Structures are given as C-alpha cells and as structure tokens.
Amino acid sequence: MIRLQGISKKFGDKAVLEDIHATFLPGKVNMVIGASGSGKSVLMKTMVGLVKPDAGQLFYQNLELGEMDVDQRNELRQKIGMLFQSAALFDSLTVLDNLLFPLRMFRPAPKAEMQERVAYCLERVGLAGTENLFPSELSGGMKKRVGIARAIVLEPQFLFCDEPNSGLDPKTSIRIDHLIQDITNEFQITTIVNTHDMNSVLECGDHIVFLYKGRKTWEGDRRLILNSDNEPLNELVYASRFLQQFREKAS
C-alpha cells in the first residue's frame, strides 16, 4: 500500500502539486489521470523518490519515505519496478543483459538460475526468444514489454508505469494494459499507472485519481468515471466527438 498525505511541490513560483491525498491499494490497477501538464509525472517521480516534495508525507506500507535512512531507501527501491514512457532500456545491452542487470546487481545467483528467471519474465510478457536482440531492434510495443519484464524481474511489491501506452497502436496498447492488469492480480502488487488514454482507464482502472492543475479533484473507479459531474474530468473523458455524441444519446 502507498499513502500520500498532503503532497505539495513547487518549481520556482509555480505550484505543480497541491495538497494531494490518496491511498493506492495492492492488487489493484491504480491510475493517475489528467491532461498534459496536470502534474501526473511529477507525482510519480515524487512517489518513487526522484523528486523531493516540498510538503507532505509519503508512506510505503507504514514507513514514511522522508524518514527512511539510506539502507531502508535502497531496500525499498529493490521492491519498486518502473516502466518508463520511453521504456528506458540500456541501449548497449541485449534484452537478456537488460533483465540480468538488476538480478546480477542485487540478487547474484548461479548463472543458470538467473537465466531461468529472465526466461520466465520474458515468457510472461510474450517475448520468449528475443534474448539476444538489442533494444534498437525492437518495436515500441516490444520495448514496453521488455520494460515490464525488467520491472518485474526482482519480484517488486510496487509497480509504476509512466504513460505505458504512449506511441502505441490501440491493439498493442490494450495488450500492454492487460499485461499490467494480469501481473497486478497475479502477484498482488500495488500498481500505479500514469495515463491520459481513456481506453486504458475504462479497460482496467480499478482505482482512479484525477489531477487538474496539480490538485486532486476526483477519485473513483472505471464504473463511476462516466457519470461524474466533475467538469474538467468530463472534458478529458469526453474529449472526442464520438464520445460526446454517445454521452448526449445516453442522457
């Protein structure tokens, strides 16, 4: 479980996050949605410890991130997996070495054992047989799936996905969404997804937090989101003419 209490962050005079309170539970796909520039990425970077909040507290289970010593932080980071928008695979390493990297760094074991774990993770994301390819030889969707495989290779308790569908075709996007959903349910991990892709939100948003100009203005799930009376949220959800017409007909 991850709990945010009054998280605020400013860059210069501009408030990017203001008094965010939220709780993200394990076994659920938690989604942070909002228009571009609403503070989603800064919130995610704050949660993983890349950005320090100006105010507020951030709890992993019952431990506050700001009060953790270096060892506790390092221990926590090994429980975190993250899928980046660009996948952030190491270009100079093959797929196999990308997945072996965290294992060799933190859980060195006999080579065969580590390779077995890598093979399992690649199989899990449907990319068995790509071990010897370099990231430059992979398509966008494959890179994202390798990114997911690398994120889960250390069996994390917390999985963060930053815009997992950006730049992907709708079919691949749905495939990535289902993969994230399946992994979350299978390993009962706390998953947090940053997105503004409404397909993803409606497909697997178990818990949704909506950010508008750095503030949390709505919280709910995929069933409630279509009937919200939050105007900025509706502008995001019903951005396309097709959905606007659908909404008008439904009402």
Next chain:
Amino acid sequence: MNFFYNFGRYLMMLRLMLCKPENGRMYWEETVRQMSSIGLGSVGIVAFVAVFMGGVSAVQTVYQLVAPYISLTVVGSIVTNSSILELGPSITSLVLAGKIGSNIASELGYMRSSEQIDALEIMGVNPVAYLVGPKMVACLTMIPLLVITSFSMSILGGMVICQLTGLITYDQFIEGARSSFLPYDVFFAMCKAVTFAFFISSVSAYHGFHVQGGALEVGRASTKAVVYCCVLILLGDYILAQLLL
C-alpha cells in the same frame, strides 16, 4: 552565483562517487570495460598525433639551428624534452579531451535524456558511482599510459624523421636525447597526466550527467565539456609548471 551553484553540484557528484558499491564485481567489470574503451580505443589517434608531433618538432628545430657552432645532437635533446614535458602530456590531453570528454558527456547526456539514469536510480543503483566512477578510474589509469605512449612515439617519430630526411643520424639523435634526459621530467609528465585525466573525466561526466532536455542539449553539453576541459588543461598546465619546475 551560477559558478558556485555548478561548483557545489560538481563537488556533490564527486562525493556521491565515493559511496559503497552495491555489487563490487559489477563495478569492476564496468571499470575494465571503460579501461578498454578509453585506453585501447585511443591508442591509435594518440600514436598518430604523437609521431607527427615529434617529426614536425625535429624538422622545425633543425630549421632554426642556423649557428654552425651548435651541435646537431641538440635536436635529440630538444625533441625529447619537449615531448616529455609538454607535447606528450598537454597536447595528448587536449586531443583526449575532444575524444574521451565528448564521448563521456554525450553518453551520459543521452542516458539522462532517455531516462536510463532514472531507471538505474529507481532500481537502487547509485548512478553516479556506477556510471561516473568507472569512467574516472579508467581515465586516471589509462591517460597516464597514453601519455607515456605519446611521448615515446613522439621521440621515435622525431628520430625516424631525422634519419629518413638526412637531417641527423640515429646516433646523433640518441646522444642528444640521453645527454639531457632527467627522470624527474617523466614524473612531472605523470603529474600532469593524472591532473588532466581528472579534469577530462570529472568535468565531462558532470556536464553529461546534468543534461536537461533532448538531443540539442546533449550536443551542447558535449561541446561545453570539451571547451571547459581544454581551458582547465591549459590553466593546469601553467600552474603545474610554476609549482613543479
């Protein structure tokens, strides 16, 4: 104000590099990889530049020796001393600032802009220690060796050019070289090499590591790294000469 901000951030980067490695073996492997890339990858250009440096300085020295009462063996002496004291360490370091410095800055800059450094940090790896540390160790060990290669090749180049063009013979050149050789000069060259290696690796790494933005900023960081390294090498060259000679 900006200078103090950057200098403070530079010192903090150096401090972070001294943290305990998460896995010593992985760090060692990365260091060896960097030593191979920086050392072996630069031998060719260093040797090429050095041979011509030695040859040109020999030809120009002979050209200036117009007085008949000065022995031609002095050519060997001048080429050897200038190669060890100045041409080897300083010119080689300037060449390496362009080659290694820009490489380090652009590699780290690209890793920063493509979120690979963030990925390392989230995994729990200290990115400064893992990415910058091995590069600095590799530079501090390989650049002095490259400087030794450089002044050796420069002397050899001067000697061969003198013989081939009939300016002076091998024996005359060697006699001159041996007559004025001081082991302290090699020590001085090594002091310069280590100092310049530190500048090249740390300044380039600093500029690459703190890139903000995309391809344009990576290019700018790379250019900045080379310019700052060259300025620091020239300043350091003068200060070391004043202090140690």
